[in-house]
Amino acid sequence: MNFEFTEEQKMIQQAAKDFAERELLQDVIERDEKSEFATEHVKKLAELGFLGMMTDPKYDGGGMDTISYVLAMEEISKIDSSVAVLMSVCNSLVIWGIETYGNEEQKQKFLRPLASGQKIGAFLLSEPEAGSDATSQRTTAEDKGDHYLLNGTKNWITNANSASTYIVIAQTNPEKKHKGINALIVDKNSAGITLGPHENKMGMRSSDTHSVMFNDVKVPKENRIGEDGFGFPFAMKTxxxxxxxxxxxxxxxxxxxxxxxxxxxxxxxxxxxxxxxxxxxxxxxxxxxxxxxxxxxxxxxxxxxxxxxxxxxxxxxxxxxxxxxxxxxxxxxxxxxxxxxxxxxxxxxxxxxxxxxxxxxxxxxxxxxxxxxxxxxxx
Amino acid sequence: MKILVCISNVPDTTTKIKFTDNNTAFDQAGVQWIINPWDELALTRALDIKDAQAGMVEEITVINVGLAATEPTIRKALAIGADKGIRINAEPKDAFTVASQLADVISKESFDIILCGIESSDSNGNNVGGMLSELLDMPSVSSVSHFDIKDGKVELKREIDGGQETVSTPIPFVGIVQKGIAKEPRIPSMRGIMGARTKPLQVIEAIQTETLTEFATYDLPKPKAACKKIDPDNVKELVQLLHNEAKVI
Amino acid sequence: MSVLVYTENWDGKFKKLSFELVSFACEIAKTLNTNVVALSIGKVNDDELNKLGTYGASKILNVQNENLINLNNQAYTSVLAQAAAKEGATLIVFAHNNTGKAIAPRLSVRLKAGLATGVLALPSNFQPFTIAKKVFTAKAIANVVIKTPVSIVTLLQNAFGVFETPVAASIEAFNPEIKDNELKTEVKDVNKVSGKILLTDAEIVVSGGRGMKGPENWGSIEELATLLGAGTACSRPVSDEGWRPHEEHTGQTGKILAPNLYIACGISGAIQHLGGISGSKCIVAINKDPDAPIFEAADYGIVGDVLKVLPEMITAVKELKGN
Incomplete structure (x- = not known):
């Protein structure tokens, strides 16, 4: 047992604290009131490498451990949780998911810009009828041979607007129930994707939460994470x-x-x-x-x-x-x-x-x- | 050009100051240590110049006189962008000791520009930069509030009481910098912190030096006294008190 | 043996701090049973030089040298070292300002003389030489012992005061040797700055609250600030009302200030305002309401109408500065 942080962990904690106090604090109240996304601050946070801080450096990540991540998340959240949740979704869900279960091609293409902070990611699981119960996905990803055709609606999506890269959980084989679910990497700019209005929330108001509608969105087969039907365990592990x-x-x-x-x-x-x-x-x-x-x-x-x-x-x-x-x-x-x-x-x-x-x-x-x-x- | 920035390891500026051993020693328990804010500004400015003119500044080295416990502070300097760190393994007993240790190491190397913060936030001495320049027999420019390198030449502005002077100096020289030289200090990036692991941090054994001064005892300022009320018909008295008693105007 | 004082002048007139330094040195010289020698560099006429005698300098070394018009750290150090040797100085006194900070550390090495900077008061002891200075950014005071036979101090401005101890002063032309290689730095341009002081840098801040009644009354705040070389600030209601720009808003959610002197004019001192000024070294409160919380935080207070008090304060400061 050792309760002492390493010098590096302390340095990361201090860096996150300095960032929160110098950058985020000054207008956090105003952003909350106006439900205004912290565009400039998020850009700086990304440049500092906080969005992919645990990713392997060979994919342009920060190479830090999870302890450091906890320390950094705590410091950012003391001041601005809207920014902290963006950081959590990028690190823990999108980036970790692709790094752990994606293939090499997917890592080169999607992980690199996410880990280096050039792009933001979003994780699309919740649905109007399926929040915590992830087994009953109504969004469908129909197998069309070389691509999937995505249809349905996702709700409460953090970073829905600021993200460029989505991971979408959708049902391909309804008869197989949760074993028919797939996880797909989707470019947000694909034809057929529309966003609902910014949710007017009680808190974390400057986090950009929207519903996302898919209408015959074509997703290349090579964007599927893992084997066919791996979507549910993927979501659970992530x-x-x-x-x-x-x-x-x-x-x-x-x-x-x-x-x-x-x-x-x-x-x-x-x-x-x-x-x-x-x-x-x-x-x-x-x-x-x-x-x-x-x-x-x-x-x-x-x-x-x-x-x-x-x-x-x-x-x-x-x-x-x-x-x-x-x-x-x-x-x-x-x-x-x-x-x-x-x-x-x-x-x-x-x-x-x-x-x-x-x-x-x-x-x-x-x-x-x-x-x-x-x-x-x-x- | 090669730039050397002398950095001092000081308690975080929000530290509650306490003393031990009958008020003869600073109580270091639970203290978080940082780069002296003035030194950090000097380093920030050096890094800004290096970033803006990649070819002009070849290397930025930071140097510290301290025991092993000061290495995190040097690592932080490396994480925000310094290329090399040097620690002279000695206790910084007084300003003359520190300057003597620094001078010994610097005289064996070839730095073009040596930067020091004008004071440290612990001893508030304003000593080391000037002493170092004298030991090295180099010109010094103090109270520097602007520093740049243009066409290979050093541009300096220094504060004087009631204004500012533009000063030219040959290299090598010692620049003693004050606030205004750089904007906010940098926050280390993940990449920088990772890179700092592998950057060289050389430890040099100290030479024999002497001290000229000693901080014998410390006192804490007296607690705030009750508000002194002044008759509104005697405003002059207030101004006199501010001048003679509080010594603030 | 002597106490050597480095004096400063501005366009041939001694700065007030020079008289303070001589007064301080004179007090020490009395204890040491020695005399005060003042050094002056630059074009100062004999009438002006003689003024130093009023404060206790019995000898004045007058240096006039074309090469010493502007501050040059190496050359000035040489001048001081030669003067110290010639006069057998055991203590050398500087002001704790840009010039003192530039020369004193170099001289300390040149003479191997211990240096205490920013000292607050007379030495508390001479065997060994012990003197108090602020440390930890004024959060504590250290009693510094100088272990060498010769001591150097830089005195914090206004820490001692100006006291007259008239003596007959002799003026002596002093021509120290300056080597060419000590003249490497060169002043290219001098820019005397005037104008607005950055609020967070300001050592003195004059701040107005709702008690100022309206933006039309801010003339007196600005006048006082200009006189004191101060920045101007305001409380939150004032910036909310649009009487003053937002940049001046001081308090928890605005600027956090820690000047030497904060003058609160018509500010009641809501806790959110106090949170932004609690680091100030000295707070003056002017307010009509004797129960206003600002008086809890203040060092000096006047219970009265700020619109009447301010003009009187301006007059009093003008009188003070006139001296």
């Missing part, structure tokens, strides 16, 4: 890693709110003393600190297992479920500590509270994580 990203995001939302509340409690006075000196506030902060520490340890454990090439599916589900629920609790308490100031925009904590809510919902709700965890108990 989401296992995705949970580490979202767990770290929830962790960052919680620690961001905690840091702000702690600072405020040492500045704000009530009844003649700083409110930290009131036990009701100090104990709240103490509880928050313990929960955050727990969450961080769960995230790092899952990341460590992944880095050791050990099974991490249960650990990542535990981290995701705990951190998401914990972020909701911690941000709610942070708003309470701020009182009236917490309820207005400029202190950030109400926004963090709105952002926390989404981490309990997307990439597998807390309830779905509990299904994963409880099933693992039987083994």
């Amino acid at each position: 989401l296992e890693g995705g949970r580490i990203g979202i767990a770290s995001q929830a962790l960052g939302i919680a620690s961001g709110a905690f840091e702000r509340a702690l600072k405020y409690s040492m500045e704000r006075k009530a009844f003649g003393t700083e409110i930290f000196n009131h036990q009701s506030v100090a104990f709240k902060l103490s509880d928050m600190a313990v929960k955050i520490e727990n969450g961080r340890n769960l995230c790092l454990k899952a990341a460590w297992l992944k880095d050791q090439h050990l099974p991490y599916g249960t650990a990542s589900a535990m981290a995701k479920q705990y951190c998401a629920d914990m972020a909701m609790e911690v941000t709610t308490e942070a708003v309470q500590i701020f009182g009236g100031y917490g309820y207005v925009r400029e202190y950030h904590v109400e926004r963090l509270m709105r952002e926390a809510k989404l981490t309990q919902i997307y990439e597998g709700t807390s309830e779905v994580q509990k299904i994963v965890i409880s099933r693992s108990l039987l083994k």
Whole structure:
């Protein structure tokens, strides 16, 4: 056992912190209000290599470990979760999926520009009738010999507009049920793709979430990831890693709110003393600190297992479920500590509270994580 | 041209300052260390020039006087773009020691431009750059707020009290830089951090030097006193207090 | 034995700091039972030179040399080293400004004399020579011991003050030797800057809040700022109202400032504003409301109408600067 980070991990953590504080912080409130995508900031983040930070350098990635990724995700999420979720989808879902299961040709063609940050990716799984239940895909990818013909609608797609490269999960053989599902790499500019309007969300409002409609979209056969029918296990394995990203995001939302509340409690006075000196506030902060520490340890454990090439599916589900629920609790308490100031925009904590809510919902709700965890108990 | 940037390892500027051993030593417990902000600006400017004129600047080296614990700071400098790092294995006991160690190493190499930050955020000394130039018998330009290389020639502007001077100097020289020389320091990229693993970081054994000064004891500033109220009919008194007591105007 | 002071002049008139340095040196010389020698470089007439005697300099070394019109670190170091040798100086005093910072470290090596920069007060001890200076960006004070027989200090401006101790001063022309290879740097152009100071760089900030009543009243804030060489800032309501540009908005969500002096005019001091100024070394509050939270954060406060107080403050500052 060793709880010490390497110098490199600390350097990455500091780099992410500097980026968040110098770049993202100044207009994060305005972007949230206007639901405005952080175009320039994302470009800089990509140039720094954060979007493909774990990818093998031979495909232009950063070559860093998952521990570093957790640290970076936490720092970015303390300030701006809309940017953090983009980073998570690129790293954990799209890039990891192609790097792990794609063939060499696909890696050269699609992975390289994604890993180097020139292009952004999106992962299209959710449907109007199939959110967490990934087996019942209604989007179809009809086998037309040398290509697939894609038809259907995907919902709640993060990076739908900013991405150039989609991974689409679709049904090819409905009679084979989930064994008939395929994962296809789709160029967003293909004919027949249209986007729904930008979703007007409660939180993470500057993340570009849209529905995506496919109408007879031709996808070359060579864009299929893995063998015919590999789509479902592909999606499940990819989401296992995705949970580490979202767990770290929830962790960052919680620690961001905690840091702000702690600072405020040492500045704000009530009844003649700083409110930290009131036990009701100090104990709240103490509880928050313990929960955050727990969450961080769960995230790092899952990341460590992944880095050791050990099974991490249960650990990542535990981290995701705990951190998401914990972020909701911690941000709610942070708003309470701020009182009236917490309820207005400029202190950030109400926004963090709105952002926390989404981490309990997307990439597998807390309830779905509990299904994963409880099933693992039987083994 | 070869540029050398002297970097100092200092506590993060948000560090809460505490002392131990009867206020004779800085309490390093839990302190995060960074490149001295002024030195980092010097490095940033050197990197900007190298990026803008690839052929002009051949190599940027960073040098630090410190024990092994300062290596992360040197690695950070390599991660943001310096080509080589040198650590002189000595405790930076006072400015003269540091300058003497640096001078010994630099005199055996051939750098065209040596840059130092005007002060460090820990000892606030404003010493090392000037001492180093004297030890090397090189010209020095201090309070440099603009530095460029155009057509192979060095362009410098330095701050004077109440203005700015354009200064020319032959190389080699020591440039002692202040804020304004570069915009924000760089954030290391993943590629840069990865590259820093393999960049050379040479450790050189220290020579015997002496110290001229010693920080014997430290005090913390007194806690903030209550607001001193001044009669609104006696505004003059406020101005006098600001001048004579607070010494801020 | 002597205490040597490096004085500075601007177009032939001594800067105020020169008188402060001589006053400081004089106080030390009394303790050491020695005298103060002041060094002046540049064209300064005898009447002006004699002024140094008012503050305790008994000898004035007057250097006039075409090669020394502009600051040249190597050549100036030579001048100082020769003067120190000639006068047997055991302490050499500079101002802690651009010039002092440029020469003192070089001289320290040349004379092998320990250097303490930015000192705050008289030495607390002479055996060994011990003196206080700010460290950790003013978050602490260090007591520096100089271990060499000769000491050099640079004095923080306005740290000591100007005190008259008239003595009869003798003026002596001093012609130090300057070698050609000490004149390698050359000043090509001098640009005296005036104009607006960058807010985040400003050492003094004059800031206005809603108590200023309207943008038409900002003339006095700007006048005071110009007099003090200060930047101007404002509270959030003021920039929200459009009275002032957004760049001036100071506080949690605006600019975070840490000047030496922050003058809050008609600002109540909501916590979000205080969050942006808490790093200031000295805060002055002018506000009608004696219970305004700004007074909690302030070092000096006037409870009164800012629109009446400001003009009086301008007059008082003009009087001060006139001296």
